Amino acid sequence: MRFWRVLFQPFSRFHYKKIQVIITLSFMLVTIITVLLVSIMLYNRFSKSSEENTVLNIGQIIDQVNSNLEFYVLGMKDIFQVVEESVGNAPLISGEQLRSQLGTILKTRQDLVSIALFTKDGQLVWNTPNEQMRPNSRLTRQGWFEAAQEHPGLLQFSAPHIQNVFKSPYRWVVSMSKEITYTDGGAKKKGILDVDINFRTIDELSKRVSLGKKGYVYIIDGVGNMVYHPQQQLIYAGLKYENLEPVLNYQYGNYTDDSTGEERIITIKTVQPTGWKVVGVTYADEIMTTKKDLNTFMIGFLLIMLSIVLIVSVLVSYRIAKPLRTLERSVKKVEKGDFGAIIDVSGAYEVEQLSKRFNLMIRRIRELMDQIILEQEAKRKSELEVLQAQINPHFLYNTLNSVTRMAEMGRKEEVVTTITSLSRFFRISLSKGSNIIPVQDELEHIRNYLIIQKIRFKNKFQYAIEAQDEALSCMTLKLILQPLVENAIHHGIEMMVDEGFIGIYAWIEEESLFIRVTDNGIGMSEDVLRGILSGKSRQDSGSGVGVRNVHERISLYYGKPYGLTFESELEEGTSVTVKLPVVPASAESDHGGSA
Template sequence: MSLRNRLVEPFEKIHYKKIQVIITFSFLTLTIGMVVLVSIMLYNKFSKSAEDNAYLNIGQIIDQVNTNLEFYVSGMKDIFEVVQDNIANSHDISGVQLHEQLSTILNTRKDLVSIALFTEDGQLVHNTPQISMRPNSMLTKQGWFENAKQHPGVLQFSAPHIENLFKQPYRWVVSMSKKIEYYEQGREQAGILMVDINFKTIDELSKRVSLGKKGYVYIIDGLGNIVYHPQQQLIYAGLKYENLESVLNYAYGTYVDESTGEERIITIKTVEPTGWRVVGVTYADETMTTRKDLGSFMIWFLLIVLIIVLIVSVFVSYKISKPLRVLERSVKKVEDGDFGAIIDVSGAYEVEQLSKRFNLMIRRIRELMDQIVKEQEGKRKGELEVLHAQINPHFLYNTLNSVTRLAEMGRKEEVVTTITSLSKFFRISLSKGKHVITLEDELEHVRNYLIIQKIRFKNKFRYEIDAQVEALSCMTLKLILQPLVENAIHHGIEMMVDEGFIGIYAWIEQDELFLRVTDNGLGMTEERVAKVLSNEGHLSGRGSGVGVRNVQERIGLYYGNAYGLTFESELEEGTTVTIRLPIIRAVDQGGDL
């Protein structure tokens, strides 16, 4: 059988109580539940890890930008301190030596634009390179100048602006300023030192950062002024909005911002010592792409697993249930009457054991059927023997011969008694074809037999019949007492010199019916008793034709082997035969047995 047929066959006739269906759906349900549970756990774990990794990656990028800026600012700060030291160590601000020193410093760094020293009221003291100032520059109103005056001794960094002090090309610069002491013509003076840095370097450091397709980095100062923004022109034009108020609340950290209508992840770091804030903006839909991809993967993975599990569960359940279906078909054959079906089922241990027990059961059934057939044959044989006994010609001949002799002798009363007893004897023997009669009829039958035999044997014996009144209505097989009485006459009393005695008794004891036939005849040895039970002791042609063994077999067939005859006999003492039967009342008799 091909794999396709194996997979299709179970679904041709689906019954929800079939073991194959139960195994398939149980295995499928358990597997689906486990796969779904594991998938959810893995999805949550991986998506959380992906989200944490995304945050960590963003943080690392912002840290790197912050580190680069701090490193650059630290370098600029060192240059400022070198310039400040050169000016402080010069005894004449206008000396040629100082000018050469500052020019050397300026020429060593391409990102240095200019160095200038002003008095507190805004007068130019010295500048490198030596370029004329522009008129109306409003020097004292510029932020870097005011901040330096307000915070003496503290280095100040300005926001990016266009350098407009000197007559040179306009450039975007960041101004470092600080109130310092200097010497002019031997006198110590207070002034404002300014060093302009080309903003292009800071711009390039920030532009190198990539935070996804839409993410970016911008820089603001401590007052919320934008130092750098990749879309600065849009900001100034009012076409783009940044929620700077929230940013100013954080020096470090990460939070989610939805002020622009989109979910954005804001990561902030502060650049020391400038106080600038490096702000990383990442869009959540890009950050969560990994979660979406993972979710799609999990869905496809689950579908593939379900298909595989379905195929495997159907195949496995088919293999498990196949021997059971073979066993089912064998049982169906037995149900249809075929007891020759011997199965050889291979499979699981339990199935093999079940098939073995099934074969043993079939063999036992066949044995029981053969036994029943034999018993029925024995039963029919016994019934035929009883029927034959009912019309035994030898018994009838002997009785009629006795009647003839009695008539010739003129003993009319005995003739009438014999004929009347013979008539009643045969009437009860026939019993309208019934095999079970009341104990009362059975005792009447044996009484008529004793009357005939007593006349025939010329009063050679006497008899006694005694039965409990409650026992008379019990049902019993017919012709079970007469063979015992016949056996007592022919084997026990006929050869005696003294008068014989035959006693017949019936009583109920412990819900059982007991019948007893006793005589004072010659008795029997154990070997003789065995022969009588084997029917070898039956004298064919002289009695009724029903042997003692026949009585035993009939009782066993009708009532079971627990019931039957018990012999007690001693030589010269007599013989006692006891019959044990179950109590069956006439109302319990559902019909003839």
């Protein structure tokens, strides 16, 4: 009873995230996949190997038949050559010596039916055996006669046909014909030499082939006429059908055919020089006779493996899950806030180690939390200080450089105005060490900066500063507008031919403070716009560093939702919007007044 209770326990309160259920299902899934993959691989490999071996064996058999037929055809060509030489060298075409010589050749070969010589207009010169011609044979229109005339000097093999030239029993023959030169009455003449052969040797060569219980070999010529078929009478009677159309498209090779309702493997070889095709037919059901046995074995093997794995996985998962459930109950106490709870779980080595490490983690968690808070606060302040230090020297360098050039040019009034504005600029920049100043001071700060830059660039641009009254009293990080205005001057207006304009606007909308810097400069391309805050911008001037620093300072101090957004179009201008939280002066004082 205990065994069955343990066996079915994973399914008593089924939940797909239970470790016992996960282990059981995982083992079963891995086993099923493994068995299926192995079975499929073995099955495919076995099937493929059987088919490849069968096709290879069939190909070898057809090759042998093809070689035998080619050897036989070469032998017939040699015999035809002997007959041709005898006829061509005979001083008298009707002499008894020639007739006796050819009669001897005919008697020594049972597959030779007749030898005959005709004039080019179809008149019989002589033949052996000596038989009379049929009057209506239409000799000059027969294929073998026409082929010899159309290809003078070349030996021609005809399609299988019934010999109807002589008054003898009708027989199926293949005619070898050729236009030759012979001597008659002391004059050289041209005629058609014909040697007819029967199917005795072809039939014997084909009958020796074994392609399974139902397989067979047949031979066709180059246009689809049947040269040999083991069931030739059924073919002629229309009781058996061979799909010859795809066969004629192959010189050699194999393919699968199911035109007769059964899957068959067709193997083809071409006999040279006749152009005949030796076709082997093998039935697929004889090749894979063990497929059903293999399928039955796979199913039985899979069921046995699943049963074994199910039992083993349930027992193993139970032993693993039991101490973990005890650990789960102990951890729930810690979840409720009891960090003083001591977890004591026995079981597997890993579970015991887990409980010990968890106790150590509980003791350390408060220390680590306090330490992390202190470290993050220190890091945040350090990053703000570094960013602030990057901006001030950057601006001071550019401003002093401009003052130096104006002094060298003797522009004293502009130097005085610039120095005065610079002193006010730095008075606001210092802000008694505070990083947080009112928006009104930040706008006054940027006004002094614009006065300096307008003198430097000889009134190349105009500017306007507008702000809602409610926005002026809000608090903001200092020195966030100067890099933006510097960027607008150097990258937007400096390269313009016409007079530029810079507008600075501050307002409150949806519980957020917005400050926008716009210019009517040359604008930025999409590549520069995408990369300006990521550090991948192609701008080579120093203001690119200042813009990124402004965005990073705002994000570090107020959080990721706040920072800079850019809008720009080439030849239209650029707009940079600063988004900040609305922080009244009193709230900032309570906060501490510095980063």
